[in-house]
Amino acid sequence: TFHAWKKKSYCFRFYQERRNQVKMAEGENDPLTLFKNFYSTCLLIFSAICIHGLMLTNQTGLSKDGNSYGTIFLFWAAIIWLAMIEGGQASHVGLAPVGQELYKESHPVSYKIAEHCNKGANLDRYLLGRQFGVIFVVFCVNLSGGPIGTATLWNMPEWVIQVFFKTGFSMILFTCMVGQLNTQVNASICMLDFINNYFSLFTYWGCIFVEFTGFVHFSYAISMIVHNLAGQQMEQKEPAKEGFDLLFFWTRVLFSFGILSFSLIITIAALFEGKTTMWDSVPKVISVILFFGLMSVVGMLEGMQIAFFGVAKLTEEERGNNKWALSTCDILYNRRNGLNLPGFMIGRQLTVVTCFFVVARVTTQNVGDDEKNVMGISDGLQGFLNLGFQGALITTILASISWQLVAGAFPVAFLSTPVTYVLLRICLFLEGTGICNGAWVLAAIHKSIAGFQRDEVYIGTAEERRSRGMKDNSKREIDMPALSGFSGVNLPGFSNAPKSLRDLAESDPAVKEYMNDVAKDMSKGSSSGGGISAPPASAPPASYGGGDDDEVEA
Numbered sequence: 001t002f003h004a005w006k007k008k009s010y011c012f013r014f015y016q017e018r019r020n021q022v023k024m025a026e027g028e029n030d031p032l033t034l035f036k037n038f039y040s041t042c043l044l045i046f047s048a049i050c051i052h053g054l055m056l057t058n059q060t061g062l063s064k065d066g067n068s069y070g071t072i073f074l075f076w077a078a079i080i081w082l083a084m085i086e087g088g089q090a091s092h093v094g095l096a097p098v099g100q101e102l103y104k105e106s107h108p109v110s111y112k113i114a115e116h117c118n119k120g121a122n123l124d125r126y127l128l129g130r131q132f133g134v135i136f137v138v139f140c141v142n143l144s145g146g147p148i149g150t151a152t153l154w155n156m157p158e159w160v161i162q163v164f165f166k167t168g169f170s171m172i173l174f175t176c177m178v179g180q181l182n183t184q185v186n187a188s189i190c191m192l193d194f195i196n197n198y199f200s201l202f203t204y205w206g207c208i209f210v211e212f213t214g215f216v217h218f219s220y221a222i223s224m225i226v227h228n229l230a231g232q233q234m235e236q237k238e239p240a241k242e243g244f245d246l247l248f249f250w251t252r253v254l255f256s257f258g259i260l261s262f263s264l265i266i267t268i269a270a271l272f273e274g275k276t277t278m279w280d281s282v283p284k285v286i287s288v289i290l291f292f293g294l295m296s297v298v299g300m301l302e303g304m305q306i307a308f309f310g311v312a313k314l315t316e317e318e319r320g321n322n323k324w325a326l327s328t329c330d331i332l333y334n335r336r337n338g339l340n341l342p343g344f345m346i347g348r349q350l351t352v353v354t355c356f357f358v359v360a361r362v363t364t365q366n367v368g369d370d371e372k373n374v375m376g377i378s379d380g381l382q383g384f385l386n387l388g389f390q391g392a393l394i395t396t397i398l399a400s401i402s403w404q405l406v407a408g409a410f411p412v413a414f415l416s417t418p419v420t421y422v423l424l425r426i427c428l429f430l431e432g433t434g435i436c437n438g439a440w441v442l443a444a445i446h447k448s449i450a451g452f453q454r455d456e457v458y459i460g461t462a463e464e465r466r467s468r469g470m471k472d473n474s475k476r477e478i479d480m481p482a483l484s485g486f487s488g489v490n491l492p493g494f495s496n497a498p499k500s501l502r503d504l505a506e507s508d509p510a511v512k513e514y515m516n517d518v519a520k521d522m523s524k525g526s527s528s529g530g531g532i533s534a535p536p537a538s539a540p541p542a543s544y545g546g547g548d549d550d551e552v553e554a
Contacts, residue, residue: 036434037441044177044438047170050153051075051145054165059151061143075144079179082137084203087183089130090345091191092117092204093309093408095455102459107196113204120238124405126204127306128219129211131401135392136210141179145171173436176349181439182446184349185342188309190452192459214252215393218260219401221253226406260397263390267291270365270374278362291362294355295399300423301348302400303407303414308332308341310411322416328424329415340428342443346436347427356395363391 055063055071063071092113100114117123147165164170187194194200227233241249270276271287278287311319311329319329332341365385367373373382407414414420446452504511 033434033437036437040177040434040437040439041441043173043435047164047173048178050164050170051174053153054147054151055145057153059148059153061146061148063144064148071144074140078137078140078144079175081203082134082141082175082179083183084199085130085134085137085207086180087187087194088200088203089127090184090187090305090309091195091200092123092126093306094188094191094312096123096310097314098459103192106458107192109198109201110192110196113195113201117204122208124237124408125211126207127404127408128216128401129207129209131302131404132216132396133207133210135396138175139392141175142171145174147171172353173438176353177436177439177442181346181349181436182442184345185439185443186447186452188312188342188345189338189454190447192455193450193452214255215259216256216397216401217249217252218256219397219405220249221257222397222402223405223409226402227409256397259393263394266365266374266377266385267363267390267394271362273374275367275371275374276362276365287362291359294359294362295395297423298352298355298359298395298399299403300419301352301427303403304420304423305345305348306404306407307411307414307420308344310408311415312341314412318412320412320416322412324418324421325412325415328421331424331428343431344424344427346439347429347431350430350436351423351427359395359399360391363394 051060052072054060055075056068058064058066058068060071062074091110095110095114096118100111100118104111117126146168151165152161153165183194195204267276268288271278271291272284274284276287282290312333316329319325332344336343365374365382367382367386373379374385377385
């Protein structure tokens with residue numbers, strides 16, 4: 001009987017219809033879009049050939065010592081891990097408002113990750129470790145595939161060498177499309193399927209460990225300062241730290257602050273001494289202004305992606321009534337069949353990479369062997385600073401993690417500014433040029449091979465979950481007893497019934513009443529006849545008194 005109910009219940013039909021009707025958007029198929037896909041994919045293939053050619057001919061930073069095959073292995077290991085880190089962020093942030101019990105059976109690994117990620121402040125810890133992990137992985141990618149200054153390949157024209165090698169354009173295209181954008185496109189709308197694997201689980205715990213080291217813990221202090229300046233109380237996701245935990249936390253904050261302060265001082269000093277790789281025609285004061293201005297733009301873009309994913313699963317009521325927030329949400333979620341959200345990720349990545357290119361020139365020090373070191377530091381330390389790690393640390397804390405933490409705490413407020421709206425439009429315009437449309441092609445191939453489906457196939461939209469009585473933590477106070485095994489039905493053994501049947505009884509009072517009547521009849525039969533007997537052969541079949549559209553058969 002329960003099996004028949006499962007097949008005929010409204011909830012089961014809802015999921016079946018979702019599987020048949022919800023299609024993942026692959027992108028528009030008009031001639032212009034197809035042309036963009038074609039030329040961008042050609043650029044990607046050409047860039048990939050050039051990068052591997054340089055590694056095989058020992059003309060990259062790591063392969064110049066002769067280990068070309070080891071370099072290729074490290075290059076691809078870093079690219080694949082980068083892809084998982086970038087896509088995982090979209091999934092973890094976007095699924096935070098959704099009760100993980102909804103996908104416990106369909107996506108066991110995703111559930112295992114969410115069970116830890118959604119506890120206390122673990123999501124913030126993941127975001128902190130994830131961003132610093134990205135910096136490390138990108139360094140490995142650039143070290144492996146970045147061409148040396150004298151690189152040439154197969155007698156290519158000088159203009160090709162200048163455009164693709166000297167400026168790093170080939171590395172930018174390959175890293176963006178293969179290591180970042182294609183997984184972000186899929187993970188932004190297929191969150192459950194994307195992280196339902198043990199590689200994602202390993203990556204998640206790796207990011208948690210990176211946060212534990214404390215290199216970027218000063219980001220927490222910045223988040224506290226922002227909350228205080230805004231006059232808002234920070235959400236206490238965990239009990240207040242005491243004793244050793246409190247001491248250990250602030251020790252890491254001070255450690256991070258010390259490293260950040262030194263990096264800022266040495267970078268600004270190098271700017272005023274003219275010992276960076278910034279273009280000579282740019283005045284020193286303008287370089288400093290440009291440095292902080294670009295970091296602010298990067299910070300906004302980093303915060304926007306967190307806010308967009310966080311708001312994606314909220315209902316329209318929860319998004320508020322601010323004009324800028326409503327306009328931003330309308331563009332992201334209601335137009336182009338939902339393609340503007342992954343489209344923003346492409347334009348955002350292009351903008352961020354461009355800003356990083358300029359910031360790297362501003363922060364990377366360039367002191368020769370016969371020159372005086374910045375602030376008179378030792379030769380060994382100067383040689384280390386010439387690698388540019390201090391700029392990466394500054395950018396990670398001041399232009400990335402801090403903004404992400406603020407956006408995670410106030411996602412709707414982050415959308416309620418004209419700056420967010422303008423930057424969204426700029427990112428969508430850059431995506432519209434098609435320079436990185438190869439990411440859509442890779443995403444479609446990846447989706448086809450992996451069999452990804454939209455999240456709505458499994459859990460519906462926020463409004464649908466609310467209307468059908470399914471648990472959704474977009475409002476934390478919501479609690480549906482049906483999901484815990486009890487929904488007010490007294491039928492013996494009902495707590496072990498299929499979940500779809502229990503959900504149906506919870507969401508439809510008429511069904512619950514009918515099943516309770518059946519339970520009462522069974523109870524009467526048991527008390528009068530000593531057991532439950534089969535109904536007479538002449539008894540008419542039980543039916544539900546609703547219309548044709550609402551009929552539930554048993």
